[in-house]
Amino acid sequence: MSTQLAPAVELNGLSKRFGAQNSSRVVNAVNGIDLTVQAGEIVAFLGPNGAGKTTALDMLLGLSEPTGGTVRVLGQTPSSAVAAGRLAAVLQTGGLLHDMRVGETVRAVAAMHRVTSRVQEVMERADLTGIARRSVGKCSGGEQQRIKFALALLPDPDVLVLDEPTAGMDVGARRRFWDAMRMDADQGRTVIFATHYLEEAEQFARRTVLVAHGKVVADAPTEQLRASLGGRTLSCSLPEQGREAAMELLGATSGIADVSLDGHRVTLRAADSDAVARLLLNELGATDLEIVAATLEAAFTNLTED
Numbered sequence: 001m002s003t004q005l006a007p008a009v010e011l012n013g014l015s016k017r018f019g020a021q022n023s024s025r026v027v028n029a030v031n032g033i034d035l036t037v038q039a040g041e042i043v044a045f046l047g048p049n050g051a052g053k054t055t056a057l058d059m060l061l062g063l064s065e066p067t068g069g070t071v072r073v074l075g076q077t078p079s080s081a082v083a084a085g086r087l088a089a090v091l092q093t094g095g096l097l098h099d100m101r102v103g104e105t106v107r108a109v110a111a112m113h114r115v116t117s118r119v120q121e122v123m124e125r126a127d128l129t130g131i132a133r134r135s136v137g138k139c140s141g142g143e144q145q146r147i148k149f150a151l152a153l154l155p156d157p158d159v160l161v162l163d164e165p166t167a168g169m170d171v172g173a174r175r176r177f178w179d180a181m182r183m184d185a186d187q188g189r190t191v192i193f194a195t196h197y198l199e200e201a202e203q204f205a206r207r208t209v210l211v212a213h214g215k216v217v218a219d220a221p222t223e224q225l226r227a228s229l230g231g232r233t234l235s236c237s238l239p240e241q242g243r244e245a246a247m248e249l250l251g252a253t254s255g256i257a258d259v260s261l262d263g264h265r266v267t268l269r270a271a272d273s274d275a276v277a278r279l280l281l282n283e284l285g286a287t288d289l290e291i292v293a294a295t296l297e298a299a300f301t302n303l304t305e306d
């Protein structure tokens, strides 16, 4: 990998319309995305089905032309970045030859790109050395994605794009895939990946770009996105004496939502959990306080609901 001054990725007003302009079947799949990703960042593209993630990534990779706006990768057009081996991808589609063995596949593509010296390293990075002699056709979906990951690593690209790389994998396969990815990303590569899995964004990306209806609806550190949008859930036991009055007070306090009582335990959501915890413990005699961060799922639902 080489150092560079230009941002890793720059999307300006990126748009893609399918269908003729005046036709009733026109789809604005991507609708004016502005995004700058600096070298070394790991960014999740998170969004529901049909949000426009794949369409945006295809343009970022130069696989399709925007109908509006521009794409620069490391200051170049996507196709020159790909040709220079600086941009590579793991896509959902795209064939591997099933009759070839895993190691053979990686060696053949390495020979094509004249990078045979990298075979061993990428086999290790993608956790393939244990299955090098297995036929590709006998590999599980997760293993086949790791083969594609190895092929993408061969040119030692500065920017790696992954479109839902773990779609269809079970939890264990997903974890092994991300373990391999994490080891690699620690080397300073820029990684942009599309996912439906909220926990993948949470566990792997420091920054999350939330996409809905072809637009960016949020772009923030993943941690911050979750905290600011979802707040936290607090639950505690309230003493019987004064419980009714306490419930009334909680219900009437701004910044507190969804107050409910189950037996002697009250559960609520709060934006400022520290302040509410103080209120519960110091003023209302609460005990056994539990505070849980909202999931990204909650943040996601808040933001993408029409």
Ligand SMILES: Nc1ncnc2c1ncn2[C@@H]1O[C@H](COP(=O)(O)OP(=O)(O)OP(=O)(O)O)[C@@H](O)[C@H]1O
Residues within 6 Å of the ligand: 018, 019, 027, 028, 029, 047, 048, 049, 050, 051, 052, 053, 054, 055, 056, 196
């Ligand atoms: N070739 C095409 N012709 C017409 N419409 C298209 C075409 N490709 C995509 N679309 C539409 O554009 C919208 C965005 O699709 P896209 O595949 O980019 O979404 P996505 O966020 O990647 O979804 P998923 O998570 O399901 O892969 C969808 O409404 C889709 O039906």
